[in-house]
Amino acid sequence: MALIWTTIIVAIVIYMFNKLLNIKNRKKLPPGPWGIPILGHLHLIGKNPHQDFARLAKKYGPFMHIQLGLVPTIVASSPETVEKVLKTYDHVFASRPHHEASQHVCYGQRNLIFSKYGSYWRNMRKLCTLNLLSSQKINSYQPSRKEEVSLLVKSIKRAAHEHVAVDLSANISSLNANLSCLMVFGKKFMDEDLDKRGFKSIVQEVVHLAATPNLGDFFPFLGVLDLQGITGRLKALSKVFDEFLEKIIEEHVQSKEHRETKDFIDTMMEIMQSGEAGFEFDRRHVKAVLLDMLMASMDTSATSVEWILTELLRHPHVMKKLQKELEEVVGLDRMVEESDLENLNYLDRVIKEALRLHSAAPLLVHESIEDCIVDGFFVQKGSRIIVNVYAAQRDTNAWPEPDKFLPERFVESSVDLLGHDFQLLPFGSGRRSCPGMQLGIIIVRLMVAQLVHCFDWELPNGMQPSELDMSEQFGVVTCRAKHLMAIPTYRLQL
Numbered sequence: 290m291a292l293i294w295t296t297i298i299v300a301i302v303i304y305m306f307n308k309l310l311n312i313k314n315r316k317k318l319p320p321g322p323w324g325i326p327i328l329g330h331l332h333l334i335g336k337n338p339h340q341d342f343a344r345l346a347k348k349y350g351p352f353m354h355i356q357l358g359l360v361p362t363i364v365a366s367s368p369e370t371v372e373k374v375l376k377t378y379d380h381v382f383a384s385r386p387h388h389e390a391s392q393h394v395c396y397g398q399r400n401l402i403f404s405k406y407g408s409y410w411r412n413m414r415k416l417c418t419l420n421l422l423s424s425q426k427i428n429s430y431q432p433s434r435k436e437e438v439s440l441l442v443k444s445i446k447r448a449a450h451e452h453v454a455v456d457l458s459a460n461i462s463s464l465n466a467n468l469s470c471l472m473v474f475g476k477k478f479m480d481e482d483l484d485k486r487g488f489k490s491i492v493q494e495v496v497h498l499a500a501t502p503n504l505g506d507f508f509p510f511l512g513v514l515d516l517q518g519i520t521g522r523l524k525a526l527s528k529v530f531d532e533f534l535e536k537i538i539e540e541h542v543q544s545k546e547h548r549e550t551k552d553f554i555d556t557m558m559e560i561m562q563s564g565e566a567g568f569e570f571d572r573r574h575v576k577a578v579l580l581d582m583l584m585a586s587m588d589t590s591a592t593s594v595e596w597i598l599t600e601l602l603r604h605p606h607v608m609k610k611l612q613k614e615l616e617e618v619v620g621l622d623r624m625v626e627e628s629d630l631e632n633l634n635y636l637d638r639v640i641k642e643a644l645r646l647h648s649a650a651p652l653l654v655h656e657s658i659e660d661c662i663v664d665g666f667f668v669q670k671g672s673r674i675i676v677n678v679y680a681a682q683r684d685t686n687a688w689p690e691p692d693k694f695l696p697e698r699f700v701e702s703s704v705d706l707l708g709h710d711f712q713l714l715p716f717g718s719g720r721r722s723c724p725g726m727q728l729g730i731i732i733v734r735l736m737v738a739q740l741v742h743c744f745d746w747e748l749p750n751g752m753q754p755s756e757l758d759m760s761e762q763f764g765v766v767t768c769r770a771k772h773l774m775a776i777p778t779y780r781l782q783l
């Protein structure tokens with residue numbers, strides 16, 4: 290108890306000291322709501338922070354200042370202010386804040402996703418882009434994508450035969466987990482392989498804990514106390530992961546088998562053993578990046594596909610139009626091939642529009658590495674910089690009727706998904722944008738095209754499209770709160 294009181298008193302003293310400093314320096318901060326001592330604005334943030342920030346931005350503007358505990362925070366919410374953050378001042382805002390979870394799970398923030406901006410991040414990003422995520426590497430996994438998607442279609446075909454509803458969310462997530470494991474480890478993992486709780490549930494627990502607001506992230510001196518017990522759980526999980534990764538790396542090292550398609554472990558271990566990385570690169574770095582690739586690829590693609598299918602089920606006329614395009618380009622006597630994807634223009638529009646409404650990562654979290662002035666407003670070094678993708682992608686100046694699902698809005702538009710346009714950023718933009726974008730787009734296109742081409746879909750229990758629950762569950766990725774269920778009918782003639 291005495292410890293907690295001491296902590297609270299120290300927090301109050303630091304808070305008052307910061308306040309006094311700010312008053313003395315009289316720097317003009319961006320507009321924002323009044324906060325309360327110690328907490329700042331933490332109490333204004335609920336289960337869906339992207340929606341809470343968007344509501345606040347309507348009142349205080351698209352470049353807003355808030356205080357999350359002891360951390361000064363800027364939230365950019367319009368395409369114009371997002372451009373300032375991710376383009377004009379990208380060199381200042383390209384770092385990441387302290388992240389208690391990745392300190393423990395990702396070998397002291399040695400991974401790419403959470404590493405601070407600097408030479409280590411630059412070297413690691415280059416290494417991953419060139420060796421793991423190049424076009425050549427992505428193409429080398431084409432056969433396993435084809436095989437895994439065909440297996441999913443076969444299993445759904447059985448459900449179609451019995452005319453029963455399938456859990457699309459679970460199936461999509463399982464397929465993505467398999468694709469990621471094949472790419473990273475060279476094999477799929479059964480549930481019991483990682484721990485008796487199961488591979489997927491362990492990964493999901495880490496992802497969930499990583500997204501849970503940790504007091505240590507907002508009051509750094511509270512980190513060691515672990516008042517919420519999150520750090521303890523993360524340390525236990527990181528031990529499970531570490532043993533798992535050690536075991537599988539060892540299997541790779543011992544294996545004399547020549548593998549035609551090298552998985553990420555083969556590639557990373559080769560680089561480590563050759564000593565050619567050109568920067569400190571040992572087993573901890575290999576393991577941190579392997580975890581990155583697993584976590585970054587599994588849920589982002591799955592969530593994107595889940596939301597795209599949700600919107601198609603809510604808008605049957607769009608589903609029909611997409612099926613018509615697939616019939617014209619592919620025909621009904623074969624399945625979609627990756628080479629067909631570039632000819633599917635309507636598919637492209639459907640995907641853009643669904644990711645505009647449901648970005649897997651609605652908030653991008655960066656950190657400022659130095660003091661700077663943006664449009665006359667002071668941004669302090671060490672500020673957390675939040676890009677509210679959700680708000681920018683629904684900005685009324687950029688998007689007429691922003692809440693409506695209208696793939697046709699892209700007919701005359703040159704806006705793409707690649708981060709050139711600050712009103713559509715599902716993969717981010719600038720230095721910290723997604724290096725797995727090309728792979729992510731292929732997987733999403735392929736899965737949506739295949740599921741819509743092979744099957745007609747109807748909602749179970751006579752549910753009307755307008756009755757579909759659209760609640761979101763915010764996290765490292767923001768997925769559907771409830772699993773998507775639908776009844777398939779097979780439609781190909783083969």
Ligand code: HEM
Nearest residue numbers: 402585586589590649650653715716717721722723725729
């Ligand atoms: C549809 C699928 C995907 C989506 C929507 C997505 C989205 C994103 C977003 C929004 C970011 C953060 C940008 C920022 O903070 O400014 C990101 C970062 C990242 N993504 Fe993806 N991603 C996807 C697939 C993938 C895949 C397949 C991989 C690798 C196998 C990957 C690897 C990464 C990595 C390593 C980062 C961190 C980059 C850095 O901090 O420098 N992503 N992704």
